[in-house]
Amino acid sequence: MEGESQEPDLEIRDIPEAAPEGRWGGREGESALRIGELSRTTGVPVPTIKFYVREGLLPAGELTSPNQARYGDAHLRRLRLIRALLEVGGLSLGSIRKVLEVVEDTGRPVHEMLGTTARTLDHLYPDAVEDPHGEARRMVADLIERRGWHISPEHPAAVETAAAVASFTAVGHEDYLESLDDFAAASERIAEADLGYVARRVEREDLVERVVVGTVLGDALLAALRRMAQVDASARRYDNA
Structure with missing residues (x-):
């Protein structure tokens, strides 16, 4: 998945119909990033972010239009954690x-x-x-x-x-x-x-x-x-x- 040459746009089938309530939905004063910005900020490719969402490792962003979502600080923290567990800790996706x-x-x-x-x-x-x-x-x-x-x-x-x-x-x-x-x-x-x-x-x-x-x-x-x-x-x- 990381080997894809282009980062496809976020599609509605890649995310739930609504983002989870609470800290995943975004708060006033927090970051509001599109998936491309989230990718550039964290260094995680867009296809990998989508994979994490599909696998339930990363909650979906907050829908702002039928095919766009925004992500907040909680998503940034979660992606940093996944990278630490995967790259530093050497854990499997199951772990x-x-x-x-x-x-x-x-x-x-x-x-x-x-x-x-x-x-x-x-x-x-x-x-x-x-x-x-x-x-x-x-x-x-x-x-x-x-x-x-x-x-x-x-x-x-x-x-x-x-x-x-x-x-x-x-x-x-x-x-x-x-x-x-x-x-x-x-x-x-x-x-x-x-x-x-x-x-x-x-x-x-x-x-x-x-x-x-x-x-x-x-x-x-x-x-x-x-x-x-x-x-x-x-x-x-x-x-x-």
């Missing part, structure tokens, strides 16, 4: 639909919404070795209790942590885990910074987009910063050795 259903469920707490979004990104991380005796799971459960974290040992993130712990043991480097509390303390500071970044927006689409971008690109940034800090720490410790 994107599930995330959008959570976003649309305004009765669902923000904490639960963001948690659901974060769990859709689990496919980005490789599986670690199994924990046949459960020792790694117990170590992580003890860590959670020591630090007073509000998370269950059965949470996917805790299970993933236990698998990583088991991997260190499996390769004979369990002494690395002596610094587990130090890493946890650093992670607390990072998490506060992450949530500070997310909380700068109030719209649900913006919050979810920031979780996706902050998680995927943030992990890459943290890994690079860690390597920089390791170079500095090595120089300070061993340059005069």
